[in-house]
Amino acid sequence: MTTTTGPQVPVHRQLSAHAATRLLGDWQSKGPAYRALADALRAAILSGALGTHTRLPSERDLALSLGVSRTTTTAAYRELRERGFAQARTGVGTVTVLPRHSGPAPTPSLTGGDAPRPQSSAPHGDLIDLGQAAPAAPPDLHDAYQRALEALPRYLSGIGYEPLGIHPLRVAIAERYTARGTPTSAENILVTSGAQHAITTLAQALLGAGERAIVQSPTYAHALAALRGAGARLVGVPVGTPGQPGPPPFDVDLFESTVRRSAPRLAYMIADNHNPTGYTWTEEERRRVRAVARRHRMPVIGDETITDLYLDRPSPAPLTGDGQDDTHVIAVGSASKSFWGGLRVGWVRAHPELVRRLALRRESIDIATSVLEQLAVVDLLERSGEILAARRVQVARQRDHLVAGLRRIEPSWRVPEPPGGLSLWLDLGVPLGSALAAASAERGLLINAGPALTPDGSHASQVRLTFAPSTDRIDAGLPRLADAWARVSGRAAGSAP
Missing domain, CATH: 3.90.1150.10 (Aspartate Aminotransferase, domain 1)
Incomplete structure (x- = not known):
C-alpha cells in the first residue's frame, strides 16, 4: 500500500470490520464487486454515516467479514483513494476524507436563523x-410582559446590571432542574442573553485556538459557528435518524473512541430532541456519556434548548443526572423555543466556580441581560405547565x-x-x-x-x-x-x- 500525496489527515476514530459490515448492509450490486464496495463506502461518507478521519478496517479483516476476496477490498480502497474519499497512511491504514472541493460548509451568520441562509429572489x-x-x-406572552412591568419598579433604584442574572429567575431555573431530578441552587445558574450567547461564552472560556471540540454530525449550525469562532477544530461523531438506514441515532462507543483518539477540550451535544434528527438519548446513554466525561476529564455541554418540546413521550431526566458531575456536564437552556424567540433569555447550569468565571468573561460582550425580559421569563416559568x-x-x-x-x-x-x-x-x-x-x-x-x-x-x-x-x-x-x-x-x- 502506498501513501497518498499531500498533508496527512488526523485519525479521530477507528471502524471495526464488524461495524463496517453492519453499516454497509446489502452493498452488493451488478458489476464488479470492488466497485460496488467502493460505491457503498463512498455513499456512506457522503451521507455522513461514515465520518471523515475514520480509520477503516484492514483490507484483510474487511474481506473476511464481508466474505469476499482480499483482492476485492484492496481494489475498493484503491478506488476510494483515487476518487479522493480516502488517504493511505503508512503505519496507520486507510483513512476516510472528503474530496478537496467538498470542504466544510460556510460559517453561518449569527444574526438569526438556524443555518446559512440562501438568497431568495422572491419578493x-x-x-x-x-x-x-x-x-x-403564545397568547400568554403579552400578559407576562404586563406583570413584568408591574414588578419592574423594585429594580429601578439599582443600576440594572446583574451579570449573574436577577435572583428570582436564577431560583426559578434552579427549581426546574431540581424538579426534573438534578438538585440545583441559584449558585449553579448564570442567566445569559439567549442560548447562543451561552454557547459562545462557554466556547470562549473553555477553548483555546486549535483545540478540538467534538460535535454530533449533523447538529445545530450556530453552535458550529460559535465553536469555530473560538478557534476550535471540530470533530464530528456521525449520528443517524431513528428508524432509518445508516448509523445508530447515537453510538456511545463511537463517541468514546473519538474522545480517546482526538483528545478534545470539550464536547457539544444535544441529548433531547436532537436538532435535526429528533432523537432523544436513553437513560443508559446519558449515564455512559457522564462516565466518559469523568474518565477523560472533558466538559460536555448539553444543549437543552428544545428539551421542553417532547411531542409523543414524557420528558426524561436531565443529562446533568444527580448534579454531582457539574464540573464535567454543563447544561444550556433557553426561553426562545419554549416561549418566543424575541425573549433573548438563556442560561447555563454549571459548577458555581465556572458560573462566576463565565459572569466575568461576559462583561466584555454584553455585561448583563435585560431585567424586563428576565422578569417576563420568571412569570412564564410559573405558568409553563x-x-x-x-x-x-x-x-x-x-x-x-x-x-x-x-x-x-x-x-x-x-x-x-x-x-x-x-x-x-x-x-x-x-x-x-x-x-x-x-x-x-x-x-x-x-x-x-x-x-x-x-x-x-x-x-x-x-x-x-x-x-x-x-x-x-x-x-x-x-x-x-x-x-x-x-x-x-x-x-x-x-x-x-
Whole structure:
C-alpha cells in the first residue's frame, strides 16, 4: 500500500470490520464487486454515516467479514483513494476524507436563523421560511410582559446590571432542574442573553485556538459557528435518524473512541430532541456519556434548548443526572423555543466556580441581560405547565401536517416523524440537498441544506425543514418545494399538495 500525496489527515476514530459490515448492509450490486464496495463506502461518507478521519478496517479483516476476496477490498480502497474519499497512511491504514472541493460548509451568520441562509429572489412579503425553527409567541406572552412591568419598579433604584442574572429567575431555573431530578441552587445558574450567547461564552472560556471540540454530525449550525469562532477544530461523531438506514441515532462507543483518539477540550451535544434528527438519548446513554466525561476529564455541554418540546413521550431526566458531575456536564437552556424567540433569555447550569468565571468573561460582550425580559421569563416559568401543554399540541399538529405533505411530494424520500423538537431531517436519497435548498430559495422558500449542519460538509443527501410555522405557511411552502424538486431532480415531482 502506498501513501497518498499531500498533508496527512488526523485519525479521530477507528471502524471495526464488524461495524463496517453492519453499516454497509446489502452493498452488493451488478458489476464488479470492488466497485460496488467502493460505491457503498463512498455513499456512506457522503451521507455522513461514515465520518471523515475514520480509520477503516484492514483490507484483510474487511474481506473476511464481508466474505469476499482480499483482492476485492484492496481494489475498493484503491478506488476510494483515487476518487479522493480516502488517504493511505503508512503505519496507520486507510483513512476516510472528503474530496478537496467538498470542504466544510460556510460559517453561518449569527444574526438569526438556524443555518446559512440562501438568497431568495422572491419578493420579501412572499418569503416562506421552513428553515428557521422559531415558533410564534403564545397568547400568554403579552400578559407576562404586563406583570413584568408591574414588578419592574423594585429594580429601578439599582443600576440594572446583574451579570449573574436577577435572583428570582436564577431560583426559578434552579427549581426546574431540581424538579426534573438534578438538585440545583441559584449558585449553579448564570442567566445569559439567549442560548447562543451561552454557547459562545462557554466556547470562549473553555477553548483555546486549535483545540478540538467534538460535535454530533449533523447538529445545530450556530453552535458550529460559535465553536469555530473560538478557534476550535471540530470533530464530528456521525449520528443517524431513528428508524432509518445508516448509523445508530447515537453510538456511545463511537463517541468514546473519538474522545480517546482526538483528545478534545470539550464536547457539544444535544441529548433531547436532537436538532435535526429528533432523537432523544436513553437513560443508559446519558449515564455512559457522564462516565466518559469523568474518565477523560472533558466538559460536555448539553444543549437543552428544545428539551421542553417532547411531542409523543414524557420528558426524561436531565443529562446533568444527580448534579454531582457539574464540573464535567454543563447544561444550556433557553426561553426562545419554549416561549418566543424575541425573549433573548438563556442560561447555563454549571459548577458555581465556572458560573462566576463565565459572569466575568461576559462583561466584555454584553455585561448583563435585560431585567424586563428576565422578569417576563420568571412569570412564564410559573405558568409553563399550561403554556407548554398547548404549545406541544400545536407543534405536533404542524409536524403531522408537514410529514404528510412531504410524503405526497415524492414517495422515494425518507420522511421521518420525529417524536419531539421543531425540525425534520429529510433524506432525499440523492446528494441534491444543497441544490434543492438553492432552487427553493429562488422560489421564495427557505430550507436548510444538510452540509450546513455538519462540521465537514457531509450529509449532501439531506435537508432540514422545520414545522414551527403554522399549517397555512406549510401549505404555502410545499408546492414551491415540489417545484424546486422537479427542477433539480430532472423529473416530475409527483402530485403537489
